[in-house]
Amino acid sequence: MTIPPWKSLADAKRQSTLDAIPSKWRIEEPIPPPTELRDVTGSYIQQFLSPREIEITELDAYGIAEKTTTGQWTALEVTEAFCHRAALAHQLVHCLHEAFFDSALEEAKRLDAYFAEHKKPLGPLHGLPVSLKDQFHVKGVETTMGYVGWIDTFQGIKDDPRRGVFESELVRELRGLGAVLYCKTSVPATLMCGETVNNIITYTHNPKNRLLSCGGSSGGEGALIALKGSPGGFGTDIGGSVRIPAVFNGLHGIRPSAGRIPYEGAANSMDGQNTILSVSGPLASTARSLQLLFKAVLSQQPWLHDPLALELPWRSDIEQETRALVEQSAKDPSKLAFAIMKNDGMVVPHPPIARALDIVEQTLKRLGHKVIEWNPPSHATAVKLASATYNFDGGADALYHFGLSGEGPPSQIIVGGGTPQKNALEIAQTNVAKREYQKQYMDYWNSTADLTGTGRPVDGVLFPTAPHAAVVPTQYHHVGYSSCLNLLDYTSVVFPVTNADKNLDAAQPRETFLSELDEKIYKDYDADVYDGAPAGVQLFGRRLQEEKMLVLAEYVSAAVRST
Amino acid sequence: MTIPPWKSLADAKRQSTLDAIPSKWRIEEPIPPPTELRDVTGSYIQQFLSPREIEITELDAYGIAEKTTTGQWTALEVTEAFCHRAALAHQLVHCLHEAFFDSALEEAKRLDAYFAEHKKPLGPLHGLPVSLKDQFHVKGVETTMGYVGWIDTFQGIKDDPRRGVFESELVRELRGLGAVLYCKTSVPATLMCGETVNNIITYTHNPKNRLLSCGGSSGGEGALIALKGSPGGFGTDIGGSVRIPAVFNGLHGIRPSAGRIPYEGAANSMDGQNTILSVSGPLASTARSLQLLFKAVLSQQPWLHDPLALELPWRSDIEQETRALVEQSAKDPSKLAFAIMKNDGMVVPHPPIARALDIVEQTLKRLGHKVIEWNPPSHATAVKLASATYNFDGGADALYHFGLSGEGPPSQIIVGGGTPQKNALEIAQTNVAKREYQKQYMDYWNSTADLTGTGRPVDGVLFPTAPHAAVVPTQYHHVGYSSCLNLLDYTSVVFPVTNADKNLDAAQPRETFLSELDEKIYKDYDADVYDGAPAGVQLFGRRLQEEKMLVLAEYVSAAVRST
Known part of the structure; x- marks a missing residue:
């Protein structure tokens, strides 16, 4: 039996995401099957981390930003801890589409240099790692949105000049706020599903109970944040896709009304259907972190850069x-x-x-x-x-x-x-x-x-x-x-x-x-x-x-x- | 040659609008043809009015509201003057679809009684006559939007329970502000036209130059306000339909962005096309009047009553x-x-x-x-x-x-x-x-x-x-x-x-x-x-x-x- 070409492509892509994990962060021992160990959050994942990494990654986004915007913690140390934990999370439940830890660590170093020079943070998210659903374009990083046909393309278009260089408006704003981008998380192909399944990463299970789904379509976000491989991230919601994975993974998440968080320049399904607009919104482990992320994005005045965003600052x-x-x-x-x-x-x-x-x-x-x-x-x-x-x-x-x-x-x-x-x-x-x-x-x-x-x-x-x-x-x-x-x-x-x-x-x-x-x-x-x-x-x-x-x-x- | 039934209906409807004008306000002498007298604003229409009526109707909406909200002028006197002048305007250029002067005068009396009792106005538009494009539903008044097939129906639907009783949200808000509604103005059938022409009122000419069009689709508004038969009114704009008649008639008009002035419950063409939304906006003879009308409507918090209105008060x-x-x-x-x-x-x-x-x-x-x-x-x-x-x-x-x-x-x-x-x-x-x-x-x-x-x-x-x-x-x-x-x-x-x-x-x-x-x-x-x-x-x-x-x-x- 021959392997269809799309399957080879998908396998290679899946392997390349695994390959992006440094060998020092690989889990070598067998992971117990879900029937033996449902919950891989907490003590299970902690065994692979240092006490300091646990201290950092188990603080919420709000708490981390308090440390990183005041110079108490460096962006580099925080970023490295989350890259490590995200790498572990991915090996446990397949929650990443893209890992770009090297460029994240470089960015963290630049932020630390900025702080050292200016004695102040770049913005309210200075040094905070933020994960992104794999609809947001980050330069140098692919976006597949779970489609095999998007591998080596820009949204399915071969030789598109935007490939590898274009960034979504939310990404531009997060950078302006001082956030560190380091991974993009798994989604179901089409995004129209309450589970997270596609032919590239296969299936993202729920880290609190691996017999179950992590939800969808921002499922990778939900699983990753539940494993504390991210302090907070952004998903999208056209039928529940932020709220479902947030609630399935014991998190906080918001589906804002259309026009608040910028969607401009993100990949999407059925783009141009404008009866019910997909909206972007954050997920995080605490309510105060959700507020931090939401409010920070609005401080970037998205309505000056996204034609669908409303001129409504944080009120x-x-x-x-x-x-x-x-x-x-x-x-x-x-x-x-x-x-x-x-x-x-x-x-x-x-x-x-x-x-x-x-x-x-x-x-x-x-x-x-x-x-x-x-x-x-x-x-x-x-x-x-x-x-x-x-x-x-x-x-x-x-x-x-x-x-x-x-x-x-x-x-x-x-x-x-x-x-x-x-x-x-x-x-x-x-x-x-x-x-x-x-x-x-x-x-x-x-x-x-x-x-x-x-x-x-x-x-x-x-x-x-x-x-x-x-x-x-x-x-x-x-x-x-x-x-x-x-x-x-x-x-x-x-x-x-x-x-x-x-x-x-x-x-x-x-x-x-x-x-x-x-x-x-x-x-x-x-x-x-x-x-x-x-x-x-x-x-x-x-x-x-x-x-x-x-x-x-x-x-x-x-x-x-x-x- | 037999007259087709739709033409008889249209003729009867046209006649009924003329019949709504009291005989004392009919122009008996022949109106000179446009080739002899282009401009019927100013001295031509003034000849039919008393000096007091001219004084009232030639003040702008802002100035009138200053008088009527402070009890210097009664709503009744102001309303009667505008009913008279609107009746003249219609005879000159066919700018009305509906005239309901009797109920307007009753409303004006109620407003005067309110002021007498409470020593304060009902709202910022207390006693101000406001005209409406014939898309807005007013109880007891028909809406044809220029379609013969809408006569004796509700938006073309026979025996609809809303007929004669339903009011558009903007109308409800204008009443809450103390405005007096007294007429609805002509539109081109379909609304998709820069002139104002339909098989009921035929054609609305430009009162400043009757060889020309008054514009459209809020053409009746433009012509009526230019003739000072209204101090200000509301039209709608999906391709220019407020701005064209405003500018063609020497007026001020605003096309707001979608979501500011309520459209809920107004009749429309191609309702549900939501790529470019038709929006409602005021027309008036001065900039300050435009602001008064716009700001007054927002004070009614339309976003609590119109699902498409944005929660953006006057900033x-x-x-x-x-x-x-x-x-x-x-x-x-x-x-x-x-x-x-x-x-x-x-x-x-x-x-x-x-x-x-x-x-x-x-x-x-x-x-x-x-x-x-x-x-x-x-x-x-x-x-x-x-x-x-x-x-x-x-x-x-x-x-x-x-x-x-x-x-x-x-x-x-x-x-x-x-x-x-x-x-x-x-x-x-x-x-x-x-x-x-x-x-x-x-x-x-x-x-x-x-x-x-x-x-x-x-x-x-x-x-x-x-x-x-x-x-x-x-x-x-x-x-x-x-x-x-x-x-x-x-x-x-x-x-x-x-x-x-x-x-x-x-x-x-x-x-x-x-x-x-x-x-x-x-x-x-x-x-x-x-x-x-x-x-x-x-x-x-x-x-x-x-x-x-x-x-x-x-x-x-x-x-x-x-x-």
């Missing part, structure tokens, strides 16, 4: 108002009111997610906040419109890019949904239906001012991010918990709450189901397999409410942790 | 910074720098427009400002992409709505451009090409920081709005001077500069042409026919720069007037 007034509300609510909890929606009317979440949501609800109620039931316009409408949008081109874009090499899509990746390409009138009808739904949802949100007791509508809504705590490979069947918010273009922050626990989260007998899909997903649950998987939730707010939602998510997640 | 800091720059520039004119582009590389404007642009350039140079030449990425690209966008549906939407009654489109209205409907991939390609062009333009704008001497890129760019000062009916062949800015989503404010003058604006012999279109438009020029037509220009800025551009347009237009 300190909104941040301060929200912090004031939070502080006042310590004495008078009626100052803040939340809503909760335990299922979306289509699929009931698995027990670990239901329990995570209960924990948050009980925490907020114990603190004295009002938590109302959320009864918005049917989410089925949102999910249907989002799905229709993702299939506007009938799969033409994905088929074209798979076709460049002749590779076949991994089984989880459904190309085009079997529907023909839509025409201008059909697309316009979807756009109108979307706007009408957004208007109904907005009016519903406004109407809750009568129920909260704060004089305002609810401050945020608690909601599952997915029906499951991470997911068994090939069993991600309902993306509606995340995609509904892309359709609405709402701000959503995910945060960790608990972990699936086979003793607490036994399957509950059910006789009636919301739908066939509900029954299918119910049957997929296996308390033993899911045991240990992170279970978090999302807290969402209205469009362009990033300052408010980042502060509220920090408050709620801290409250949950302290109970 | 007083930007307004104040710009005013400070203007004040400083009185002493040090190098504080402000402009650019000028005299033709778009496709069509050379007629002599009156070239002269208007020269007047502005000379004024700014005399004041000591730097005025650089504007050499952006080819406007032909922008115009081509805009045209492609307007034709995405191949005319399907327009054909459907004409088909409701069986009427044929007026000859100026080109349906679909003869191209087939586009598919998802083609639309996505246009969206990508648009974004790439926007990025190039943005980078060019940034690059001018090296040329201005202010340390900033240019503060605004002066540019024709159309190749002609108003236009001879059926001779609007190049909409590229306005549509390029819709493609870019830039903020543009038009203002009057001068009037075409057959003695100053003789046709200049030319032997070479930029294109066949250029030659055609050159040949269309007739100094005698155009004599007297208003000639203005647009001052455009970057996206979402409304506060800055409104202040700068006020400054530049005042400077031009005082020279």
Whole structure:
């Protein structure tokens, strides 16, 4: 049997990423199989690191930036520690597409020289390593986005002058902020998948439970940050692709509304579909790190360099108002009111997610906040419109890019949904239906001012991010918990709450189901397999409410942790 | 020969608008033909009004609001004066689709009672009559948008429950501000036309020169405000439809970037085409009135009620910074720098427009400002992409709505451009090409920081709005001077500069042409026919720069007037 050419190319590319890892950082002993050791975070990965490397890499991005922007830690030492840990992470769960440690170490040296000369940092991220989903172009580094046909090209185009030299706007801004770029992380081919699988790196597993997926499409980011091979990074989200891997890996992540974090010059799938725009957003291990990354990017005025970015600097007034509300609510909890929606009317979440949501609800109620039931316009409408949008081109874009090499899509990746390409009138009808739904949802949100007791509508809504705590490979069947918010273009922050626990989260007998899909997903649950998987939730707010939602998510997640 | 049913319907509708005018306000004597009297503004229309009515209606919106919000003038007296003058205006140039004077007078009485009771105005537009393009729904009033098939329906739908009761979001907000709504103004069927012509009201001529068009598509607004039958009103602009009628009628008008003034719940053509969004913006006789209307609407927080509106309140800091720059520039004119582009590389404007642009350039140079030449990425690209966008549906939407009654489109209205409907991939390609062009333009704008001497890129760019000062009916062949800015989503404010003058604006012999279109438009020029037509220009800025551009347009237009 001959090996098809695309497979040789993919194998060589996979090997080249491994080859980028210095031999001193190779794991020589066999890695135990997931059935023997699910969780490779914590003590397992620590065994390969020095105490100093552990100290550095287990501080969060905010804490690291405090050290590196004040000269307490050098960029070089920090960068080297993260390169090492990222190299280990990749060997454990295949979370990298590109590793460019040498140029990162050179950059770190330049930053240290800058600090020595100017006695001040280059910017608020001076010396902080930042990882990037493999959609962002970095000079001297390839972008495959998981397509074999993109190897040795620029976005599939051979001999394109941008190859190897072009940088995405976010990358330019991160450099301006003093961040150190050192790796790009794995994605599913097409990006339209809640798992991370492609014919180059194969599969990225969940480092907290290697029986499960790390999520997708910013899955490599989620896995790498969970292994503390990165203090924070940037993913993208068109249907949940930042939030899913963040929550599956026990992290914080934000899906901002479109127009805040620059997307200009990033590779994408179905580029030019502008009914639901993919957005970029950070993932990190703490809420304060998420804020640091978000705020730092806005300080670069992306609206002067990205035509889709909005002229909305970080609004300190909104941040301060929200912090004031939070502080006042310590004495008078009626100052803040939340809503909760335990299922979306289509699929009931698995027990670990239901329990995570209960924990948050009980925490907020114990603190004295009002938590109302959320009864918005049917989410089925949102999910249907989002799905229709993702299939506007009938799969033409994905088929074209798979076709460049002749590779076949991994089984989880459904190309085009079997529907023909839509025409201008059909697309316009979807756009109108979307706007009408957004208007109904907005009016519903406004109407809750009568129920909260704060004089305002609810401050945020608690909601599952997915029906499951991470997911068994090939069993991600309902993306509606995340995609509904892309359709609405709402701000959503995910945060960790608990972990699936086979003793607490036994399957509950059910006789009636919301739908066939509900029954299918119910049957997929296996308390033993899911045991240990992170279970978090999302807290969402209205469009362009990033300052408010980042502060509220920090408050709620801290409250949950302290109970 | 039998009259087709649609014609009877159209005739009846036209008559019903005339019938809404009280007999005391009918012009009984014959109106002189345009060949005898071109200009019916000023003394001609004044003959039908009392001195008090003239005093009221010839104050600008800002001045009127000063009187009505302080109780110096009653809403009733002001409303009655404008109803009278609007009734006259309609008889002169057919600028109204709907007149609802009785309910306006009732509303004015309620506002006067409110003021008497509360000793304060309802809002910043208390007692100010505001006219609306016939896309905005007002309860109890029809919206035909110039389609015969929309008569007795809601947007062409028979027995729709919204008919007669639904109000557009802008209308709700204007009511909340205390404005008095009293008429809706004429539009071309489809809205995709630089003239105002439909089978109901037939044709709206330019009141300053009735041989010419009032422009379109917010043509009725332009004609009505020029006749001072309205102190200000709202139109919409997808390719120039606010700016063209504003500049053709010697007014100020703004095309804001998408997302500032609410469009929610307004009727539209090709609704759901979201590559270039139609935007709403005010027209008025003075710059300060334009600011009043714009700022007042934002005070209603449209982003809480319109899903496409951005959470961008009126930014007083930007307004104040710009005013400070203007004040400083009185002493040090190098504080402000402009650019000028005299033709778009496709069509050379007629002599009156070239002269208007020269007047502005000379004024700014005399004041000591730097005025650089504007050499952006080819406007032909922008115009081509805009045209492609307007034709995405191949005319399907327009054909459907004409088909409701069986009427044929007026000859100026080109349906679909003869191209087939586009598919998802083609639309996505246009969206990508648009974004790439926007990025190039943005980078060019940034690059001018090296040329201005202010340390900033240019503060605004002066540019024709159309190749002609108003236009001879059926001779609007190049909409590229306005549509390029819709493609870019830039903020543009038009203002009057001068009037075409057959003695100053003789046709200049030319032997070479930029294109066949250029030659055609050159040949269309007739100094005698155009004599007297208003000639203005647009001052455009970057996206979402409304506060800055409104202040700068006020400054530049005042400077031009005082020279």
